[in-house]
Amino acid sequence: MIIEKYGSMLMQALGKTLLLTLLSLFFAMIIGLIFSLMNVGKNRFFNFIGTAYVDGVRGVPLIVLAYFIYFGVPAGVKMMGVQDFRLSALQAGTIALAMNCGAYMAEIIRAGIESVDKGQMEASRSLGLSYAKSMRLVVLPQAIRTMVPSIINQFIITLKDTSILSVIGFPELTNLGKTISGNTFKSLETWAIIGIMYMIVIVTLSKVAKRIERRINFGR
Amino acid sequence: MADKKIKIHVENLKKNFGKLEVLKDISIDIFEGEVVVLIGPSGSGKSTFLRCLNQLEVATDGKIIVDGKDITDKHTDINKVRENIGMVFQHFNLFPHKTVLENIMLAPVELKIMTKPEAKEKGMQLLRRVGLDSKADAYPAQLSGGQKQRIAIARSLAMNPDIMLFDEPTSALDPEMVGEVLAVMKELVADGMTMVVVTHEIGFAKEVADRVVFMDGGYIVEQGPPQEIFVNPKEPRTIDFLNKVL
Numbered sequence: 001m002i003i004e005k006y007g008s009m010l011m012q013a014l015g016k017t018l019l020l021t022l023l024s025l026f027f028a029m030i031i032g033l034i035f036s037l038m039n040v041g042k043n044r045f046f047n048f049i050g051t052a053y054v055d056g057v058r059g060v061p062l063i064v065l066a067y068f069i070y071f072g073v074p075a076g077v078k079m080m081g082v083q084d085f086r087l088s089a090l091q092a093g094t095i096a097l098a099m100n101c102g103a104y105m106a107e108i109i110r111a112g113i114e115s116v117d118k119g120q121m122e123a124s125r126s127l128g129l130s131y132a133k134s135m136r137l138v139v140l141p142q143a144i145r146t147m148v149p150s151i152i153n154q155f156i157i158t159l160k161d162t163s164i165l166s167v168i169g170f171p172e173l174t175n176l177g178k179t180i181s182g183n184t185f186k187s188l189e190t191w192a193i194i195g196i197m198y199m200i201v202i203v204t205l206s207k208v209a210k211r212i213e214r215r216i217n218f219g220r
Numbered sequence: 221m222a223d224k225k226i227k228i229h230v231e232n233l234k235k236n237f238g239k240l241e242v243l244k245d246i247s248i249d250i251f252e253g254e255v256v257v258l259i260g261p262s263g264s265g266k267s268t269f270l271r272c273l274n275q276l277e278v279a280t281d282g283k284i285i286v287d288g289k290d291i292t293d294k295h296t297d298i299n300k301v302r303e304n305i306g307m308v309f310q311h312f313n314l315f316p317h318k319t320v321l322e323n324i325m326l327a328p329v330e331l332k333i334m335t336k337p338e339a340k341e342k343g344m345q346l347l348r349r350v351g352l353d354s355k356a357d358a359y360p361a362q363l364s365g366g367q368k369q370r371i372a373i374a375r376s377l378a379m380n381p382d383i384m385l386f387d388e389p390t391s392a393l394d395p396e397m398v399g400e401v402l403a404v405m406k407e408l409v410a411d412g413m414t415m416v417v418v419t420h421e422i423g424f425a426k427e428v429a430d431r432v433v434f435m436d437g438g439y440i441v442e443q444g445p446p447q448e449i450f451v452n453p454k455e456p457r458t459i460d461f462l463n464k465v466l
């Protein structure tokens with residue numbers, strides 16, 4: 001039986017999948033926040049950088065981005081004369097996923113900020129609060145409310161996208177699936193088990209998300 | 221009013237939105253403790269003018285001096301100036317994610333003007349003043365329009381401003397709630413607050429305004445004490461407007 005023989009390896013691989021997901025999401029949130037703030041501000045230069053980032057990263061398939069960072073970037077560094085520069089699969093995977101997810105996150109956060117009535121920023125500014133404080137204390141907390149469903153959705157997509165990083169040899173769940181089905185020739189059972197494992201995690205995540213959504217309704 | 225101190229001095233103020241000239245040439249002095257009511261047809265620029273007074277709309281040209289500080293100058297710390305200018309909006313703009321009391325406490329605490337307990341005490345005192353101390357822990361979504369606007373006024377007052385700007389404060393209210401908001405505003409008048417009010421409430425203007433300013437097409441067309449403007453308007457455009465609204 002696959003589960004008996006590979007059970008602990010499957011759990012380990014699932015752990016790697018979750019580790020990669022959490023690391024990527026953490027950095028993606030930071031990237032998303034930075035670039036969305038560049039986009040909603042009035043500074044033309046920052047607007048340009050924000051748009052260029054989002055369009056640039058969204059225009060490249062994740063698998064290409066992963067190859068570029070894992071193989072391309074070290075090759076480029078080598079050309080500049082630095083020997084021995086390598087990125088681990090986890091490092092390259094995290095960078096690729098965080099960049100990719102960050103671009104989508106930037107759009108989600110931008111849409112969230114723009115969904116907040118302009119009067120909120122005006123009321124806050126009229127009290128003497130700075131733009132940054134108004135954004136942090138008044139606009140963003142309200143934006144989060146509309147953003148939560150899309151952010152959760154993006155979390156799920158990112159979790160699933162970790163499977164793409166099996167191509168650079170990161171030992172996550174899908175990668176292990178390839179190994180197991182290669183060793184045992186039991187493709188049906190292997191991929192069913194792998195699929196169900198993803199499903200359990202994702203369904204649990206969506207249930208938790210629903211709960212969070214219901215809790216932030218401010219007396220409505 | 222000649223003996224009184226000039227609180228707001230506006231000189232040749234212009235405001236364009238793209239190619240649209242909303243304010244063409246506005247000059248006016250507003251004195252300490254004066255209540256100025258702005259009236260005029262929609263699109264006359266009265267709201268834009270009011271919003272220029274705390275630079276929510278950045279002036280295209282001209283000067284606005286508040287308490288001796290030129291707020292159109294980029295080097296002026298506009299946030300500091302705004303601490304002294306309260307503003308009340310047509311759509312209240314309460315912060316929906318905060319309770320009534322938190323709405324009032326936010327600015328004084330964040331700007332370190334008061335400690336939390338001080339701001340709380342001040343907040344409760346203001347809520348009693350507008351008759352809503354029982355709603356301290358409610359969220360804005362649970363209040364009526366009139367209640368929201370009274371809270372919005374209390375929120376502005378928490379910063380102890382010496383100027384209050386009102387942008388059509390009763391226009392979004394059901395008729396039976398207009399009175400309660402006007403009552404709070406009248407109390408402020410009695411306290412000697414400098415007020416600039418954009419409103420369609422002619423009755424309010426007649427009763428409490430020191431000066432009524434009629435605007436049309438981006439200019440101040442006529443101004444004077446309410447009895448003069450409402451009883452004996454001189455400009456044809458003022459007469460025409462008053463015939464429509466009275």
